[in-house]
Amino acid sequence: MNDKKIKLFADGLKIDQFDIDFGVEVDGYTFNPSIFKNHGAKDYLNYSKELVSKSKNKPISLEVFADSKDQMVEQAKILNDLGNNIFVKIPITYTNQKYTTDVLEILVKNKIQINLTAIFTHSQIKRVLPILKDTQTILSVFAGRIYDSGVDASKTMQEICDYVNDKSDCEVLWASPRMPYDYISATNVGAKIITMQPDQIKKIKLFGKNLDDYSLETVKQFFDDANSSGFKI
Template identity: 35%
Template sequence: MTTSLKDLKVKLFTDGADKAQIVEMAKNAWIAGFTTNPSLLKKAGVRDYEAYARDLVAAVPDRHISFEVFSDDIPEMVAQARVITTWGPNVFVKLPVSTTRGEMLFDAIRSLSRDGVKINLTALFTADQVARGVDALGGGAAACVSVFAGRLADFGIDYAALVQDAVNRSRKTPNVEVIWASTREVYNVIEADRMGCQIITAPADVLKKLPALGSKTGAELSLDAVRAFREDALAAGLTLALPGARAAE
C-alpha cells in the first residue's frame, strides 16, 4: 500500500533548535509543531535560554513548541517548568522521566499537570515508564509522552510493543498524546501513522523528504539507482581492461 503526505493522520513536528530552520519549516502548513532539547540547544549555540525561547514563540506563535528543563534537582525542575510555561500559550514543558540519579518525576509531573502546565514527558524507554507517566498526566492539562523508538532500535530492541502500549493507553486518556521520538528515517513516519501515534517528531532533513511519499514505484527506484551508478562510473572515469573485449566506456 502506497502512502502519500496527504494520507498521513499523524501530526508532524520538527525536532531541532536552529531558529532559521524552524521558521523555514513553519512555512509548511503540514508541520504542526516543534520540539527542542538541551542537546539541540547546545548544537544551535543558544546561551540566553529565555530570550531565545521567547523570540521563537513570537516567530511561531500558533504551533506546539516544547522547551525542556535542564536542572537535575526535582524542586528546581518544577520551578523551571513553572517559568517555561509562561513563555507562551503554545509552549509545552519537556520534563525527563527521571533525574540522572534515577529519581522518578511522576509526583512532580502529576502536580504540575493538575496546575495547568502542559507537559511533554520525555526519555521514555520502558513499559513501566509509559504506564506511570500516562497515569500521572491523566486528567490534567494537555500533555504528550515521548517514546524514544529510534534509540531503542539503535540497540536492537523491538520498540513496536512499547509504542503500541503507549498509544492504547493514550486512547483511554483524552488529554495525553503519544510522540514517536528519535526518528531515524522516513519510514518511521509511516510506522507511527499506522500504529496510531498522534505525533511524530523528526529532524528537518527527514521531514523534507515526505512530499515525495508515494511518488515512485519500486521499479522506478530501481532504475534510478542503476542510472546513478552508471552516471557516477562515467563521471569517475572508471575503466577495466577485459581480455578480448573493448574496455567499458
C-alpha cells in the same frame, strides 16, 4: 499525506529553517538541551524566545535541564511564560533514576502543559499516567532508541498507545525516528504525534514514488558521479 491521521512535529529546526516548505504541513516543534548545544546557543532563555517567535503559535516543546524538584519547577514556570503554545519538556526521571512525579503533580496543578520525555518502557507510562490521565500531556516515547537496543519498538509502541489511548487524554509521541517510514509505523500503532528532523520530513514527499523510476534514478546517479569524478579502472 492528503488525509493526515497523525500530527507531525519538526525536531530541532534552526532559526532559518522555520520558513522551509517541506511539502507537508508541520504541526509543531520540539527541542532539547542537546539540540541547543548543537545549534551553538549561548543563552538558553533568549534562544528559546527566538524559537517561540518563529513558531507561529503552533505547539513548541522546550525542555528544562535542572535535576531537582524546586529548580525544575522554577525552570518550567519560566519557559511556560514564554507563550500559550508552550509545552514544557520534563524528563521521566531525575539523573538518579527517581521518577519526576513530584514535579508533574505541581505542573498539573498549575495547568502547565507538559511534554514528558525520554520514556522507553510501558512500566514508566504506568507509573506516571495516574497523575497525567486527565490532561493533554504529550508522552514522548523514544522509539528510535528502543530500536537501537535491539528491541522491536513497534510492538512496544503498540502496547503503550493502546494503553494510553484507552485510559487517558494524553497523546503518545513517536520520538527519535530512524527513517521516514517511521511516520507510517507511528500512524499504524495509534500514536498521535511523530517528531522528525528536517531531512526526514523532506523525504516524506517520496511516499508513493514508483520504485522502478527510483531504481533508474539511482543507477544514473552512480553513473554520473563516477564520470564527474573521472574514475578509471
